[in-house]
Amino acid sequence: MSSKDLIFQDIRLQRGAFSLHVNATFPHGKLTVILGPSGCGKTTLLDLAAGFVQPDEGIVCSAGLDVTHLAPEKRRVGVVFQDHALFPHMSVQDNVAFGPRMRGLGKQEARKRARKYLELTRMDALSHRRPATLSGGERQRVALARALAIEPDLLLLDEPFSALDAALRRELRGEVLRIQKETGITAVLVTHDQEEALAMADHLALMRGGEMVQMGPPQELWENPTNLFTATFLGRASQLQVKNIDVQEKCFLVETGAGILSFNAVTQACPNLPATVVFRPEALTLWENPMEDFRRSTDNICAPRNSSSISPKTSTQAPLLLQAKVRECIYHGGSWTIKLGTSHAGDEMEWDYQGALPPQVGCSLIFQVRPESLHLLPHEALV
Amino acid sequence: MKRLSQEGAPALALIWPLLLWVVAFLAPLVAVAFQGALSLGTLGGLLSSEYYRGVVKVTFHQALLSTLVSVVLGLPGAFLLARRRFWGQGLLKSLSTVPFVLPPILAVLGFILVFGNAGAMNDLRVWLLGADSPKWRFLYSLRGIVLAHAFYNFPLTLRIVGDAWESLPLSSTRAARSLGASPARSFWHADVPRLLPALGTAATLTFLYCFLSFAVVLVLGGGPNLSTLEVEVYRLVKYQLDFDQGSALALVESSVALALLGIYALADMKLRQRNLDHSTTTQKREKKALSRWESLWALAYALPAVLLILAPLAAVVINSFLGRATRSAPLTLTLSHWKRVFGGGRTAGVPAAAALRTFALGGLTAVTATATATLAAWYAYRRRGISVKLMEWGLGMPLGVSSVILGFGFLILARLVPPSPVLRLAALLAAHTMAALPFSYRLIAGAFRGISPRVPQAARCCGAGPWRTLWGIELPLVRRSMATAGVFSLALSAGELNATLILAPGNFTTMPMAIYRMIGAYDIFGACALGSVLILLCTGAFAALDRYGQKEHP
Numbered sequence: 001m002s003s004k005d006l007i008f009q010d011i012r013l014q015r016g017a018f019s020l021h022v023n024a025t026f027p028h029g030k031l032t033v034i035l036g037p038s039g040c041g042k043t044t045l046l047d048l049a050a051g052f053v054q055p056d057e058g059i060v061c062s063a064g065l066d067v068t069h070l071a072p073e074k075r076r077v078g079v080v081f082q083d084h085a086l087f088p089h090m091s092v093q094d095n096v097a098f099g100p101r102m103r104g105l106g107k108q109e110a111r112k113r114a115r116k117y118l119e120l121t122r123m124d125a126l127s128h129r130r131p132a133t134l135s136g137g138e139r140q141r142v143a144l145a146r147a148l149a150i151e152p153d154l155l156l157l158d159e160p161f162s163a164l165d166a167a168l169r170r171e172l173r174g175e176v177l178r179i180q181k182e183t184g185i186t187a188v189l190v191t192h193d194q195e196e197a198l199a200m201a202d203h204l205a206l207m208r209g210g211e212m213v214q215m216g217p218p219q220e221l222w223e224n225p226t227n228l229f230t231a232t233f234l235g236r237a238s239q240l241q242v243k244n245i246d247v248q249e250k251c252f253l254v255e256t257g258a259g260i261l262s263f264n265a266v267t268q269a270c271p272n273l274p275a276t277v278v279f280r281p282e283a284l285t286l287w288e289n290p291m292e293d294f295r296r297s298t299d300n301i302c303a304p305r306n307s308s309s310i311s312p313k314t315s316t317q318a319p320l321l322l323q324a325k326v327r328e329c330i331y332h333g334g335s336w337t338i339k340l341g342t343s344h345a346g347d348e349m350e351w352d353y354q355g356a357l358p359p360q361v362g363c364s365l366i367f368q369v370r371p372e373s374l375h376l377l378p379h380e381a382l383v
Numbered sequence: 384m385k386r387l388s389q390e391g392a393p394a395l396a397l398i399w400p401l402l403l404w405v406v407a408f409l410a411p412l413v414a415v416a417f418q419g420a421l422s423l424g425t426l427g428g429l430l431s432s433e434y435y436r437g438v439v440k441v442t443f444h445q446a447l448l449s450t451l452v453s454v455v456l457g458l459p460g461a462f463l464l465a466r467r468r469f470w471g472q473g474l475l476k477s478l479s480t481v482p483f484v485l486p487p488i489l490a491v492l493g494f495i496l497v498f499g500n501a502g503a504m505n506d507l508r509v510w511l512l513g514a515d516s517p518k519w520r521f522l523y524s525l526r527g528i529v530l531a532h533a534f535y536n537f538p539l540t541l542r543i544v545g546d547a548w549e550s551l552p553l554s555s556t557r558a559a560r561s562l563g564a565s566p567a568r569s570f571w572h573a574d575v576p577r578l579l580p581a582l583g584t585a586a587t588l589t590f591l592y593c594f595l596s597f598a599v600v601l602v603l604g605g606g607p608n609l610s611t612l613e614v615e616v617y618r619l620v621k622y623q624l625d626f627d628q629g630s631a632l633a634l635v636e637s638s639v640a641l642a643l644l645g646i647y648a649l650a651d652m653k654l655r656q657r658n659l660d661h662s663t664t665t666q667k668r669e670k671k672a673l674s675r676w677e678s679l680w681a682l683a684y685a686l687p688a689v690l691l692i693l694a695p696l697a698a699v700v701i702n703s704f705l706g707r708a709t710r711s712a713p714l715t716l717t718l719s720h721w722k723r724v725f726g727g728g729r730t731a732g733v734p735a736a737a738a739l740r741t742f743a744l745g746g747l748t749a750v751t752a753t754a755t756a757t758l759a760a761w762y763a764y765r766r767r768g769i770s771v772k773l774m775e776w777g778l779g780m781p782l783g784v785s786s787v788i789l790g791f792g793f794l795i796l797a798r799l800v801p802p803s804p805v806l807r808l809a810a811l812l813a814a815h816t817m818a819a820l821p822f823s824y825r826l827i828a829g830a831f832r833g834i835s836p837r838v839p840q841a842a843r844c845c846g847a848g849p850w851r852t853l854w855g856i857e858l859p860l861v862r863r864s865m866a867t868a869g870v871f872s873l874a875l876s877a878g879e880l881n882a883t884l885i886l887a888p889g890n891f892t893t894m895p896m897a898i899y900r901m902i903g904a905y906d907i908f909g910a911c912a913l914g915s916v917l918i919l920l921c922t923g924a925f926a927a928l929d930r931y932g933q934k935e936h937p
Contacts, residue, residue: 052840072843079844085837089859098855102846143841150845 003064004028006154006186011048011058020044020210022058027203031180031187033218035197036207037233042190045207046156049188050077063153063186073102075154078147082159084139086131092142093118093127099150117145120179137168144176148183155180157189161196173200194234198222206230228377231278238284238349240322240342242275242376254376257344258322261369263376271378281337281350283373287321287366320374322367324349329358340365392849393765397774400759403751404777407813411792412637412784418795419634422627429631434607435615439635442611445525445600446593449532453589454582456533457540459684464541465548467677468670475685478692479538484871484921485696486878487535487598488895489914492902493695494531494603496702496911498522503698527603532593534691539592540585547581548574553668580654587647588782591640595785597881598895602902612636613785613881620791621885630795633788644783648776696918703911720912734897734913741877741894742920748815748876749869755816756823756868757861761853764831778824781817789814790885804888811891814882819872826871830864831857866931870924877920894920 006026013020020041026032034042047053048060051072060068067075078099087095096114097107105113118124121141131139140160147155157176161169177200180187191197197204197218204218206229214221214230225231232239240256252270254261256277263270324340324347336358340349351367359365419426429435463469464476482490497503498521508519521527551574559569600611610618612632619629673681706717724734759778763771781789793810800806834857842852858865880895887896894917901910 050840050844052843071848072840073846073848075844077844079841081835081837081841083835083837085835085841087838087842087856087860098842098847099845102842102851146841146845 004153004186005061006032006049006188007059007061008045008048009059009061011045011055011060013044013048013053013055013057015044018044018210022207022210022212024205024212024215026186026188026205028063028186029184030202031177031189031200032203032205033197033201034188034190034205034207035194035201035234036192036213038192040207041210042192042207043158044210046079046158046188046190049154050079050156051075076150076152077154077156078150078152080140080143080147080155080157080160082162084131084143086139086142086146088131091128091130092123092134095131095142096127096146096149099146103150113149114145117149118142120148120182121145121175136164137172140164140172141175144179148179148185153186155185155187157187159190159192162191162193169196176200198234206233208233225278225375225377228276228278228379231375231377236281236350237278238281238340239347240277240349241344241346242273242277243344245270245273245275256322257342257347258324258349259320261320261322261374262371263374264371268376271376274379276377276379278375278377279369279373281352283369284322284349284351284367285369286351287368320369320371322349322369323364324367325364326359326361328361329353331358392853393762396758396853397762400755400762400774400778403755403813403816408777408781408784408789408817411789411796411810411814414792414795415630415633415637415788418626418630422631425627426631426635429628435632438610438612438615441525441609442594442613442636445528445532445609445611446590446596448525449529449536449593450586450590452529452533453536453593454540454586456537456688457585458544459680460537460541460688461543461545461548463681463684464545466668466670467673467681469673469678469681471685475689476542478689479541481692481696482535482538484874484878484925485535486874486880486895486917486921487596488602488878488880488898488902489699489917490531490535490695491598491602492898492907492910492914493699494522494527494534495902495907496698497694498527498530503694522603523606525609528596528600528609531599531603532589532596534695535599536589536592537688538692539589540582543585543588544578544581547578549667551577551668556668577658580651580658583647583651583654587643591643591782594640594643595636597785597787598899602899613787616785616791617787617881617885620787620794626791626795629791633791637784637788640783640785641780644779648779699911699914699918702908703915706908720908723909724912724916734894734909734916737892737894737897737913738916738920740891741917744812744815744893745873745876745920747812748819749872751812751816752819752823752872753827753865753869756820756827757858757865759824760828760831760861761857763828764834764857775824775828779821782821786814786818786879786882787885789817790882793882793886804891807886807888808891811883811886814886815876815879816872818879818882819868819875822871822875823868826864826868827861830861834860863931866928870928873924874921877917 005028008022008024011020011022018039018041022041022045024045034045036042044053048055049062051067051070051074054069058068059066062075062077087098090098093111093114096117097110100110100113101107115124115127118127121144123138123141123145126134126138131142134142143160160176161172164172173196176187176189189200201218203215204221205215206213206221208229214226221230221234225234228239231237240258242254242256244255246253246255247265247270249265251262251265254263254275254277261277324342326338327341328339330337330339334354336353336355338351338353338358340351341347342349351365353359430439460475460479464472495502499505500518500520500522504521505519508516521530555573555577556569559573560566564572594611595613596611597613597617600609600614601617604610604614613636616629616633616636619625619632703720704716704718705714706719707714756778759774763774790810793807793814797806797810838860839852839857842856843849847855877893878895879893880899883893883896884899887893892900894913898910898913898917901907901913
């Protein structure tokens with residue numbers, strides 16, 4: 001942890017029925033993305049960092065300073081808002097020069113600074129235009145230039161791409177990443193778009209219900225979710241409800257509606273029930289080549305029918321087998337998402353199938369699953 | 384949680400509006416209430432008098448009838464403006480704002496010239512039916528009062544309901560139609576509930592204006608048989624110097640008006656809460672072109688409506704250039720009234736000075752009302768909660784208290800201090816400001832609400848403090864509304880007669896007062912010349928506003 005990190009230390013605040021309680025550190029010089037569903041407190045956290053909102057309790061530290069009670073104009077924070085919030089009565093250049101002027105620079109110097117950041121955001125050619133004459137993407141670039149022109153310690157971006165179309169969003173994402181790397185500024189971006197979060201974040205913070213659920217590099221959150229919410233909110237996840245756990249010497253056997261799975265007791269703590277086994281769709285591989293067989297009959301089973309006859313492998317590296325019925329096939333243009341279920345009501349699995357013809361709805365399939373891709377998560381971890 | 388919006392600056396900004404409200408509104412109102420409470424015995428006597436029971440009855444009767452006629456006349460116009468497309472639509476919309484800003488005394492003058500016993504309508508009668516045909520008597524009766532009130536207030540329904548009708552979303556009617564509703568049932572179930580708050584607003588405002596109407600009843604009422612509470616308060620205070628009876632009647636009038644305002648505010652809040660729409664759709668319904676049948680009734684509606692609005696104004700201007708050598712001589716073109724107003728002659732200098740005083744008082748009112756409304760609107764923009772609601776209720780209250788009563792309150796207070804013309808003028812300015820404040824506040828607060836809350840936050844991040852943000856960012860964004868509020872306040876003050884008649888010191892005459900006195904002295908042509916100056920003043924102010932608007936949004 002660097003002394004220049006953005007730190008939220010035991011922050012608490014209450015707004016009507018909504019409450020926020022956060023302990024978090026966002027690394028200096030990196031782009032942190034806060035991801036979470038609507039109403040989870042992402043923007044409120046950003047407002048706390050900017051000074052628009054003051055907490056009931058706790059401390060906010062930025063660039064090594066306690067800024068909890070500093071007014072926004074006393075902080076060195078640049079903010080890019082979802083609705084741009086440009087000053088409509090000023091030209092693009094005056095918008096960008098406004099911050100440097102307010103921070104004590106002379107008129108000429110402020111304009112020079114504005115030109116520098118308009119060049120950085122590639123908006124220098126439109127510097128004399130009014131915001132109303134710009135496109136959404138151009139307005140967002142001006143907002144970014146204005147936020148950067150005060151040369152802040154911290155750059156906050158509140159869902160900056162949400163009002164843009166998909167192509168422009170991709171383009172501006174690249175621009176923001178380029179500028180963040182070039183300037184080395186500590187940046188925090190709020191989004192509810194998982195794809196955006198995973199594509200941009202150096203550091204990912206996942207929120208739910210006013211609390212931080214899990215933080216870390218995006219790959220770590222993707223591959224090693226510590227709770228059911230992270231596993232299910234980030235990308236698609238299959239879930240099998242645990243019926244029973246049999247603890248043995250070196251491993252424990254977990255009984256699910258799709259079969260019995262073995263977990264290494266050394267690397268995985270045995271949770272209390274209720275618990276869920278979670279894995280990504282890409283973890284599943286069809287066990288044999290049963291496509292021809294399962295098309296013959298919807299009742300056709302390509303492996304032993306009795307799930308109890310599936311012998312769990314004692315080594316966690318050996319493949320494990322799961323049996324499930326096809327419930328629905330969704331075409332995505334060149335590939336299919338096959339939705340699978342078991343006799344257990346809460347079990348939901350997905351499998352990506354590349355092929356012209358999908359399996360028939362109702363037929364049973366056997367899959368092998370990589371043990372290291374399984375996560376056994378207790379329900380109490382749910383935030 | 385402490386929010387940025389709850390910093391000290393907006394609370395400091397509220398000090399001036401609060402102070403002004405207490406001094407210029409609450410204090411005179413409390414003075415009237417106190418005086419009224421002291422003379423509660425008088426109230427019993429008043430209400431047992433057949434004459435005053437008749438006055439109360441006439442007040443309600445004319446207000447209800449005027450409201451009914453205004454709403455019925457305004458609704459077809461609202462439909463035409465909101466749902467149909469036709470040539471001259473913009474002109475009709477612009478014309479409908481004229482009565483809002485027309486000083487009542489001018490409307491009265493125009494009505495005398497058009498509908499009076501010797502007016503244009505009776506000239507038309509002579510031309511059509513001959514000189515021996517019986518006279519058309521429109522004025523100096525309940526009919527005259529209702530006609531003048533309808534002229535004043537039907538544009539209120541036309542604009543308020545029309546704007547609400549125009550902003551109805553396309554999706555609601557489509558949803559109703561797709562679920563099997565006929566166009567009529569779709570209108571009844573999907574549109575009418577959304578139009579009710581606007582209709583309620585228009586009807587309540589109309590009723591209040593008619594209930595508190597002064598100049599129209601005073602001049603066109605035709606005497607004691609058609610007097611209202613407002614006129615009786617004025618007569619008791621100004622001519623009979625009977626403060627006890629005056630305050631007792633004022634208490635009755637204000638209680639009724641404020642209670643009505645309160646009931647309306649509650650009902651409006653409930654209706655709007657019921658109609659809260661969180662859908663993100665912004666697509667509005669397209670206006671249809673008029674069908675042949677609709678064109679006929681649109682013409683039958685719009686032509687008299689336009690004539691009703693324009694004829695009194697045109698009559699004032701035209702008559703300012705006419706004159707008769709003797710009472711029975713034919714009308715001839717002359718500039719003598721204009722010369723008399725601004726040159727030598729019998730009333731030399733008085734009307735010209737009145738014009739200057741009107742300008743000065745109007746300008747001061749515009750500045751005070753706009754500055755006060757801006758500070759209050761900024762507070763409302765930056766704060767939430769009960770304090771904003773209370774402030775808005777307080778600022779809306781002058782709508783329910785007539786300026787005659789405010790003026791009367793100031794007279795009661797003036798008895799506590801040594802007589803001073805300066806204090807009287809300050810009281811007059813205060814009364815005019817209070818009359819203008821509810822409108823100015825609505826205009827400016829609406830503009831503030833249009834600014835994204837993120838805009839001042841962006842300014843704060845750039846390093847601007849709360850006051851610098853107000854001056855450099857927020858005020859420039861609402862300056863057009865501030866200018867509109869200023870011009871409305873100027874026009875309102877320039878046409879204000881009620882409080883001015885009560886409070887103006889002996890030698891202080893404004894243009895409406897001069898016009899009123901000229902009408903009283905049967906100097907109609909002179910009144911028309913001065914009235915034309917007042918029309919020029921108001922038109923000039925609104926034209927300047929229009930040019931300013933074009934400069935702002937080319």
